[in-house]
Amino acid sequence: MRIVIFMLMLISGVGHSSETCLDIVSDVDTIMAAKEQGRYRYAIGDGQAAVDISDNPSFATYLRRANQWLKTHNPRAHTPCPVNTATVQLLQQQQQLPANTQVHHLLSPFELRQHNNDKVALLFHGLTDSPFSYHSLAAYFYRQGFTVRTVLLPGHGSAAAQLQDAEFSQWQQLARYAINRAANEFEQVVIGGYSTGAALAMAELVAEPDRANIRALMLWSPASEPHNKNGWLAKWIDRVPFVNWIDKDADIDFAKYESFPFAAAALAHQAMSRISQDALTEAELPNIPLFVVQSEVDTTIDARATLNMLKVWHDPQKRPQTRHDMLVFYGQQQAAKALLGAAFDIRSYSCQRGQPPCEDVIDISHIGVVNAPQHPYYGRQGLYRNCGSYLEDDARYRQCKVGEVIVGERTAANLSQQRPLKRLTYNPFYAQLEQDMSAFLARVMQ
Known part of the structure; x- marks a missing residue:
């Protein structure tokens, strides 16, 4: 199937310079x-979904291998991609990216390097995403004096069908490798995760809670429980032939x-099951401060499940550092507040139609929280x-793609409007988010 799709792409000129x-x-x-033909849905090359890290390579070697994997598997790898984010500019200044960027450059994991080993922010992207999802936050952390590292989860960076080749054990191996590398090479480590990457990072820290130099865990739209409570069925449906x-x-x-295969939902379920309320209640929790960003109307992740997860995590008997949680x-x-208590530091924001910073935005989506309004894409x-x-x-x-739209999360109320909904892909409160992150980091970094 991959060969057929790739030949069709060549014939149609897809990926031409x-x-x-x-x-x-x-x-x-x-x-x-x-959409009809699925021409971008399939990767090229073999079915190898992960970069080889079995020899515990240096992080620089890992980055080179990941970029080579992308160039081998992504059918649009060499397509010019002039998206000039703040992180692209920083990587170009460090001579890590060329002036004329291609798709593989923007999807590759990266390291924004400071001239010291004082502190690092290690960031895990979400399901179906890539390190590009951190191009706003990475620039922020770099301005705060952090070296910034990102990784590419197995099955990502090529085409959606590649997720059918990935295994959860490969995700765990990569998380363990990246965290251990960061902890061994830097004096202070902040671990960050978006969506499923948040669940993966949290589970890894719970599995090994005694790493001394990890200063904080920061999570954006963390995958606690899916909004659709039938997600657990995905691993069984994925085994049914031709139901992909x-x-x-x-x-x-x-x-x-x-596009979204059943295999992806099965992987996400494995990640979330390791940080369920029951799992966290029985676990030895790492005594590190926690920063979480969550939208109340999130339709990917159950916001109330996230609050319940925080309630379990925010236990002063297990974690004296709860005083720093935000x-x-x-x-x-x-x-x-009703669920977490008055002592929990909660910074809340909500959109008022027609008023800045939301203006035409109704509410905040799961996928928008990590991107600045100035993001060029x-x-x-x-x-x-x-x-x-x-x-x-x-x-x-078709109307959503080119016509007049409303903007927000894909709630039933928003989808019932006369105009189609464009799901919000940026955070109108991003400036406030940076201020809140700075306040949190000032508490926890020495």
């Missing part, structure tokens, strides 16, 4: 064809899979539109 990763984003006819996909989208986003909550603070003026709510309705899907 005359086009860029941005050309397709607003070409609705090409988008609709890609939950969603089939156009996959025009060069940095994030839009929650940034996009919703009504009373709902969080996902931001307020970015070209990309997330329209996956209308996969079964071509007319609404």
Whole structure:
């Protein structure tokens, strides 16, 4: 199947050097064809989903291997991709990226290097994502004096079908490798995770809670429990022959899979099961401060499950460092306070239509929290539109891609509006988020 798809891509000119990763984003006819044909859904090369780290390579060697893996497996690896994020500019200044970037450059894990080994922020991306999802936050951490490291989870960075080749043990191996490398090479370590990457990072720290120089765990939209409570079924459905996909989208986003196989849901379930309330209640929790960002209307992850997870984690008997914990909550603070208690430091924000900083934004989505409004691809003026709510309705899907839209999370109320919903891909409260992160880091870094 991969060979057939790759030949079709060559015949149709996909990946040709005359086009860029941005050309397709607003070409609705090409988008609709890609959605129907699945031309971006399959990787090339062998079915090897992970970079080899069995020999415990240096982090620089790991980065080189990951980039080579991307160039071998991603069918658009060499497509020009002129997306000039703040992190791209920093990597170019450090001569780690060329002036003319291609897709493989932007999807590769990276290291923004300081001239010391004082402190590092190690960041794990989410399910179907890539290190590109950290291009706003990485620039922030670098400005705060951190070396910033990211990794590429096995099965990511090529095409959505590659997730069918990944194994959860490979995710665990990579997390353990990256955390141990950071802990051995830097005096102070901050571990960060977005969505499923948050669950993976948290589970790894719970498994080995006594690493002395880890100063904090920072989580954005952490995967506690899926909003859809049938997610546990995915591992069984994934074993049924020819039943492979939950969603089939156009996959025009060069940095994030839009199609979603059952195998991906099964992987996510394995990650989340390790940080369930029951698992955390029985575990020896690491005595490190916790910073969490969560939207109340998140339709990917159950926000209440995240609050319940925090309640278990916020146990002064197990973790004296609970006094430093902080929650940034996009919703009504009373709902969080009622569950977590008055002593928990909660910073809450909610959108008021027509008023800055939200303006035309209704509410905050799961996928938007990590991107600044100025992000050139996902931001307020970015070209990309997330329209996956209308996969079964071509007319609404087409209208969402090029017509007038509303912006927010894909809640039932938002989807019932006359205009189609473009799922929010940036955080209108990003400036406040940076201020809250700075306040938290000032507490916990020595």
